[in-house]
Amino acid sequence: MRRISKRLTSTVVRSAVAGAVVTGTVMAMAPAASASHKCDRSQEICYWRLSGYTGGSRAFTNEDYTYTNDYYDNLSPTKNINNSISSLVNYHSSRFYRLCRYVEQSYCLFSIEPQVARPNLADYVWPGSASLDNSISSHTVY
Incomplete structure (x- = not known):
């Protein structure tokens, strides 16, 4: 059970970091208002x-x-x-x-x-x- 929980936590953290990077990239490419x-x-x-x-x-x-x-x-x-x-x-x-x-x-x-x-x-x-x-x-x- 511990092994599944650790893998799940690791996957969630990686996904969150990847999402933040993608979001940051999109925001950086958006034109000024x-x-x-x-x-x-x-x-x-x-x-x-x-x-x-x-x-x-x-x-x-x-x-x-x-x-x-x-x-x-x-x-x-x-x-x-x-x-x-x-x-x-x-x-x-x-x-x-x-x-x-x-x-x-x-x-x-x-x-x-x-x-x-x-x-x-x-x-x-x-x-x-x-x-x-x-x-x-x-x-x-x-």
Whole structure:
């Protein structure tokens, strides 16, 4: 009986270790969560950290109430997009995006029409003359 118990325990331990190794390998090969938000220029609005469509990028297809939990794709060290966007393109064929100065979709007064590019947001202002550059915190879709 002891011999069976010892073999069974040994087999269970080896299986657990093998399972952990396999799971670890799978997890290591999984892409980063932000990879799904990379700008692929298909039916989305794309933001860039710097003017001229450079620096890290981030894409959205739907509304976002706050950018405080969103980060640029492929940018090291990571950088939050909240109040740090300097250029954008609306690649969507029919959706309008309304940019909001504050989180919770507040003060949404600047619209981006379909198929429109803005290479330098410093060239655009919110009502009241504040620059759009580095001042967008959420958006709506309409």
